[in-house]
Amino acid sequence: MEQLENGVQATQIQGVTWRKSRRSNPSGNCVELAALPDGxxxxxxSRDPQGPALIYTRDEIAAFIGGVKDGDFDSLAGGSAVLGR
Known part of the structure; x- marks a missing residue:
């Protein structure tokens, strides 16, 4: 796979499966993630699947997911009650 740049049109990323959280609301106001071959x-x-995609390295996405698990971003979603904690 060629080197992808931030802002690449999501439809240009071939051979990936886009996924969203099971907590996604029915109106589809979510982000979707796709694993890339390089990790x-x-x-x-999700409201603009043909729009731009942000590309993160394995280390960047691992740090972000770790922060989510640790509750570092709970305040962005209205507090821990919104996130089901």
Whole structure:
């Protein structure tokens, strides 16, 4: 796979499966992630699946997911009650 740049059109990322959280709301206001062959991840807006994607390395996405698990971003979602904790 060629080197992907941030902002690449999501439809240009071939051979990946886009996934969103089971906690996604029915109106589809979510982000979707796709694992990349190099271990990184691509992120896109589910409301604009043809739009731009952000590309993260394996280390960047691991740090982000770790922060989510640790509750570092709970305040962005209205507090821990919103996240089901």
């Amino acid at each position: 990184g991840a691509a992120v896109r807006n």
